[in-house]
Amino acid sequence: MSRRQTLTVDGYYKNLKKIADFVTAAARQAGMDEDEVYAVQMAVDEACTNIIEHAYGGEGRGKIRLTCQPLPNGLQVTIHDQGRPFDPAKVPVLNPNSPAETRSPGGMGLFFIYRLMDRVEFQPSSAGENRLVLVKQRKTQP
Amino acid sequence: MSRRQTLTVDGYYKNLKKIADFVTAAARQAGMDEDEVYAVQMAVDEACTNIIEHAYGGEGRGKIRLTCQPLPNGLQVTIHDQGRPFDPAKVPVLNPNSPAETRSPGGMGLFFIYRLMDRVEFQPSSAGENRLVLVKQRKTQP
Amino acid sequence: MEVTHKQLRRCDLVTVSGRIDAATVKQLSDVLSEIKNAGRYNIVLNMKNVTYISSAGLSELIDTQNTCKQLNRGELVLAEVPDRIMDVLKLAGLTSLFKIFTTETEAVGYF
């Protein structure tokens, strides 16, 4: 099992690619199959997009720090930001069974995060650093 | 320089493929480049199609014999049949500059034979075997 | 990401490749807007070489479809959608919103 890895980037959308490469490599090292790797990449991409867009209210307002920690049976990704605290209970998550023609825009990012990961914990902080803990379990042993 | 080769087939259109493979191989052995090989193949295909269609007046009425003879600077293909003798002077050959919309059908086969080969000699025979001598010169030394 | 665009007689063909995320989606939406602004609403999006699409990309597709379908003036259809991207469309319940064709030819031939 490989070690904990950290990446810190400035909150620009153009860094989403770097973030994706970072978590993709970590998920592969943690023995995940390509479906699981893709799921982790997508959940993290959605979460970081939300941090830039909503927590910071735009690009270039703060940093995003990611920590990848292999677990005995999966991978934990923790994402830190210093933006506005966020309580997910207050926003409606997309219902994918609602007809696509009449959906209100938005809500899709959180839907994917919850749907793709096995554990999702927003830990807002009014003083300092928000944390989002994401855990993906492996289906198969590496 | 390789040797003289002969192929005899019954006059069926389905044997055109066999004929093409035979002259293609002979043209390659004679050191021709792929443009020249294609030219030989096409001229021979048109000539044999005409033998079946016009000299024999249909399929299954007689044989076609082909002889490939390497020359110092090219390849000679001689095609023999026992059908109706044919004098090419009596038929109009296609003018490729005439507008395609208003052309009368036919005449294209002979056009390609003359255009693609360096020497074309119909040697009709009222008693026995017609011969068609086709020569293609090589542009480059093998 | 790369986006190319070709105007055909009855539809516009847009080919997008690479990642469609919050950073790159603008490039795609610029091309789609240009087409819609020209009063053209029949669009084929070839996704053959798309490696990733986030909700930002999906939102752009939904918006474009809604704009195109307004007043029955047209439609956005998808072509050559990779399995991975198809899974994402299914997950989000979006497969009924788009006609999806296996080949680009069938997609263009639909209009």
Add this chain to the structure above:
Amino acid sequence: MEVTHKQLRRCDLVTVSGRIDAATVKQLSDVLSEIKNAGRYNIVLNMKNVTYISSAGLSELIDTQNTCKQLNRGELVLAEVPDRIMDVLKLAGLTSLFKIFTTETEAVGYF
């Protein structure tokens, strides 16, 4: 030789591969006749994998074009014509008779 046929909304796509000679041209002309007999005269012929065409094949293309263009009811266009086959079309002075498209998509999108 193989011939496949797909009916699209505005045109029919015919894909032919291998040798088009006096033996095989019937297979192609059967498919083309079926389309014309169905009253459909916009045809795309994809020649990508054609290795050889003789005057028998060219005559079939000319005949089909003439039938299609009658009364302005349609047109035969060619797609993905290999260099070798293009040389033959040029030699016979036929390149002005057919619109020739680099890609199948453009050919289908022409109708």
